[in-house]
Amino acid sequence: MTEILHTGLYPNTLDLLQEHLQGQEFVFKEVGEGEVRKMDGNLKKYGALLVGEETNNPVRVAQEAYARDKNLSVLLINDERNYVRVKQSLQFSPFVGPTVVCVANTVQERLAAMVQDAAQRTEQRRSFQTLRKSIGPDLDFSVAALEKVRGDYTARVLEEAPIGAALVSKYGKVLTINAYAAHLFGKTEREILSGPLLALFPEQVQPRVEQFVNQHPITEPKRVFELPLAAGPKYLEISLAEVDDRNRENFKILIINDITDTMLSQQRTQAHLEELERMNTNLKRLNADLDTFIYTASHDLKAPILNIEGLVELLEGGLGNKRQEVAQELEHIKASVQRFKNTVEDLTEVARIQKSFEQEATLLQVAQLVEEVKQLISFDIKAADAVIEVDCSCAPQLYFSKRNFKSILYNLVSNAIKYRSPDRVPHILIRTWQEGGNFLLQVQDNGLGIPPSKKEKVFELFRRLHTHVKGTGIGLYIVKRIVQNNGGSIALQSIEGEGSTFTISLPVKASV
Known part of the structure; x- marks a missing residue:
């Protein structure tokens, strides 16, 4: 069982780690930010220390942990906003070593693999330190001394190590190896001992292994080797260190770690990222094509519509006394032309919304915008005798495009009156509040409501669920696009015959 110490983690970050490391014998223990300096020797029982996003001084905590246990892996986990600042601070801070790493929580599922790898590296460093101490720099490597190392020290230490370890002579012979390492190569210790190290590796990998092990002095202490096996590739991370005796007999200590799962996970993640990048590129292209189509359609249709409208007016003026005979037909034509004009205007609005994220955000007073929208539809409000209640006391302001936020309010409130x-x-409640760092807007009505089977369709383009009122069915589509373009979400709760509630959530970066 590996215990992971953590302080200041976001709850959702901790939940993600616990979910992805479930069943892998990891236990998470929370500690206060100021308690790390009091732990001293107690840190040696933990596999890693996670310094989370809510920590006031993450670098200071890392320094205190490093001063007490230089083998302990420390991950400084930050959100996107603070990652660069903390990383730069860490780079120029004294009293921290390579065991302290800064990562961003935006890596999501990969964070669990990083924590798992960090705990494994802590075990490696501690085992390696124990091994080095047991061999000692002043040990005389005579034949008798070598047997003593193998019999009295090395066997005990290596067999207890949770990683592969081997002692190799200057001629590349394996002098001792633990059971874990032998298992990695699919052989017994008896088959390996006194044999050449290179024989454990596939032929195509041997030149790289030989070059790595024969370094003197060692300039590259660690390297990953891919072993092409019939069952699939295996990835071994090998750390190398020298032990020199007084007789200049050169021995090498190899620490061998199977990182196949980690490497395959990284490859899958990279493949997913590349696929997402391809999909994103295709979506951008499709959106660009859609923008071009909508703009062209709306632009090219305006002139013919205006021509038709002008011809109808000329025809109506030229009929004179005969106008009454075709009055009904003329009204039908004018109504059709007006619907056509409305559709083109809506297409123009869709084209604008496609680019809404480019509009500059300003500090808005929500209550003031609600009043402006009420003035725009004052005739409809009076005609329906509607009651509009507003409560913006919990979140009176937000940073957003004024035109877009006004469009959201207009469409939601006018729909509540129409339906x-x-x-x-009609009773309409408009309220705002903040929750979990998000700005929320809610518009609730007591209107017709929406059947459960049609709730998802209300946000589709040109979708109208009630045909007894005029409209093109584009309002809610526009609302959803504005919200999504700004990284938000919209939810609908509705009971047919009782009313509907639309709740919009905008991220904190777009609000105050």
Whole structure:
């Protein structure tokens, strides 16, 4: 069982780690930011220390942990906003070593693999330190001394190590190896001892292994080797250190770690990222094509519509006394032209919304914008005798595009009036608040409501669920696109015959 110490983690970060490391014998223990300096020798029982996003001084905590246990892996986990600042601070801070690493929580599922790898490296460093101490720099490597190392020290230490370890002579012979390492190569210790180290590796890998092991002095203490096996590739990370005796007999200590799962996971993640990048590129291209189509369609249709409208007016003026005979037909033509104009205007609005994320955000007073929208639809409000209640006290302001936020309010409130119930006075509640770092806007009505089977369709382009009122069915589509373009979400709760509630959530970066 490996215990992971943590301080200041976001709850969702801790939940993600516990979910992805479930069943892998990891236990998470929380500690206060100021308690690390009091732990001293107690840190040696933990596999890693996670310094989370809510820590006030993460670098100081890392320094205190490093001063007490230089083998302990320390991960400084930060959100996207603070990652660069903390990383730069760490680079120029004294009293920290290579065991302290800064990572961003945006890596999501890969964070669990990083924690697992960090704990494994802590075990490696501690085992390696124990091994080095047991061999000692002043040990005389005579034949008798070598047997003493193998019999009295090395066997005991190596067999207890949770990683592969081997002692190799200057001629490349394996002098001792633990059971874990032998298992990695699919052989017994008896088969390996006194044999050449290179024989343990596939032929195509042997030149790289030989070059790595024969370094003198060692300039590259660690390297990853890919072993092409019939069952699939195996990845071994090998750390190398020298032990020199008084007689200039050169021995090498190899620490061998199987990182196949980690490497394959990274490869899968990289493949997913590349696939997402391809999909993102395709989506950008499709969106660009859609923008071009919508703009061209709306632009090219305006002139013919205006021409038709002008011809109808000329025709109507030229009929004179005969106008009454075709009055009904003329009204139908004018109504059709108006619907056509409305559709083109809506297409133009869609093209604008496609680029809404490019609009500059300003500090908005929500209550003031609500009043402006009420003025725009004041005739409809009076005609319906609607009651509009506003409560923006919990979140009176936000940073957003004024035109876009006004469009959101206009479409939601006007829809609430359009689709009112004939059985009761329309009552609309508009309120805002903050929750979990997000700005929330809610518009609730007591209108007709929406059947459960049609709830998902209300946000589709040109979708109208009630045909007894005028409209093109584009309002809610526009609302959803504005919200999504700004990294937010929209939720709908509705009971047919009782009313609907639309709740919009915008990220904190777009609000105050």
